[in-house]
Amino acid sequence: MGSNSEVYLFDEVAKHNHKKDCWIIISGKVYDVTPFLEEHPGGDEVLLLAVEKDATDDFNDVGHSDSAREQMEKYYVGKVDTSTIPAQPNYKLPPQAAAPAEQSSGLVVKLLQFLLPLLILGAAFALQYYNKK
Structure with a gap:
């Protein structure tokens, strides 16, 4: 030093x-x-x-x-x-402001977890049906 x-x-x-x-x-x-x-x-x-x-x-x-x-x-x-030295600003969002975004993204994930398998299953049945003709 x-x-x-x-x-x-x-x-x-x-x-x-x-x-x-x-x-x-x-x-x-x-x-x-x-x-x-x-x-x-x-x-x-x-x-x-x-x-x-x-x-x-x-x-x-x-x-x-x-x-x-x-x-x-x-x-x-x-x-x-x-x-x-000035206090460093705190850039974290308050919990109330972050909660709606977390809730809506959680809803989208749950919806996709439900719909995606149904779409895949529907596509498999459709392919099977059209391949038999």
Whole structure:
């Protein structure tokens, strides 16, 4: 890890949000990943989507290897003052809003489970009937 122990405000880090100047926050640490953009196995778009927020969950969800975690230390530039990071928005639908869609799709599935075998059976009888003529 670099010897730089500078502490940045979230707004300062968020300004570094494009291909020529890209900083990300992971586990309270700030990384300047600009030189790594072209080398990143997932492409530069993945890293650019991680700017202007705390990307810890995104990073952990991918399941990076130990060597990837070691490699990122060379991009370390400091820490972020975690009290300045805005709360992440919650994009989950409330249960009431999701329920009608689940009910209607469940009805369609049940209807198809009933009708599909009848259609197949009807087609088999029709083929048998026309083949006898």
